[in-house]
Amino acid sequence: xxxxxESGGGxxxxxxxxxxxxxASGFTVSGSHMNWVRQAPGKGLEWVSIIFSGSSTFYAxxxxxxxxxxxxxxxxxxxxxxxxxxAEDTAVYYCARLSGSYSFGYWGQGTLVTVSS
Amino acid sequence: QTVVTQEPSFSVSPGGTATLTCGLSSGSxxxxxxxxxxxxxxxxxxxxxxxSTNTRSSGVPxxxxxxxxxxxxxxxxxxxxxxxxxxxxxxLYLGSGIWLFGGGTKLTVL
Numbered sequence: 242x243x244x245x246x247e248s249g250g251g252x253x254x255x256x257x258x259x260x261x262x263x264x265a266s267g268f269t270v271s272g273s274h275m276n277w278v279r280q281a282p283g284k285g286l287e288w289v290s291i292i293f294s295g296s297s298t299f300y301a302x303x304x305x306x307x308x309x310x311x312x313x314x315x316x317x318x319x320x321x322x323x324x325x326x327x328a329e330d331t332a333v334y335y336c337a338r339l340s341g342s343y344s345f346g347y348w349g350q351g352t353l354v355t356v357s358s
Numbered sequence: 359q360t361v362v363t364q365e366p367s368f369s370v371s372p373g374g375t376a377t378l379t380c381g382l383s384s385g386s387x388x389x390x391x392x393x394x395x396x397x398x399x400x401x402x403x404x405x406x407x408x409x410s411t412n413t414r415s416s417g418v419p420x421x422x423x424x425x426x427x428x429x430x431x432x433x434x435x436x437x438x439x440x441x442x443x444x445x446x447x448x449x450l451y452l453g454s455g456i457w458l459f460g461g462g463t464k465l466t467v468l
Contacts, residue, residue, distance in 0.1 A: 285459060286459045286462070288459055291455055291457075343451040344449075345406060
């Protein structure tokens with residue numbers, strides 16, 4: 242059974258850094274295309290970043306240059322390093338596995354990041 | 359700046375049909391954008407309903423269907439039920455490793 246469990250969220254001051262983790266089971270992260278999707282409180286979903294199985298990475302414009310997606314095959318985990326955090330980065334962050342035909346087939350339950358002084 | 363458009367809200371009577379749409383500010387939505395649809399209830403992670411325009415995800419009832427209507431992607435719910443009351447999101451693959459979600463539609467069944 243595919244499972245995704247995010248962790249690492251919390252309260253952080255503007256300008257600070259945080260690293261989110263997503264532990265996967267039931268499949269290999271390194272053989273999959275893995276994403277981060279976020280949702281600000283009361284708002285819609287926003288795609289953040291992807292790491293393809295071949296290691297190419299892409300980012301949404303609002304996070305480009307500040308966030309870095311990565312993975313660790315030995316831990317079967319996905320990560321999101323978030324630097325220079327802003328209030329508008331406050332959101333629940335979901336990891337999601339890309340399924341066939343460019344859709345997000347599997348989702349974790351999310352971890353809340355709050356950027357506030 | 360490209361924007362994916364959805365109706366902010368939609369109301370349907372129990373047993374009725376709701377057609378939610380997903381448009382693109384810069385042009386028409388086609389199958390080449392691989393539109394997919396997600397259902398989300400408060401406090402829960404999204405659930406995949408439809409992918410690749412019209413393919414139902416495993417376990418999704420056949421009263422949910424996807425299509426291209428005119429220049430938009432569409433999600434049609436036939437025989438709407440009370441527990442269909444949720445937020446619905448579409449997402450388009452823009453190419454070059456970039457996806458873009460619509461703002462979501464809040465569906466009310468009453």
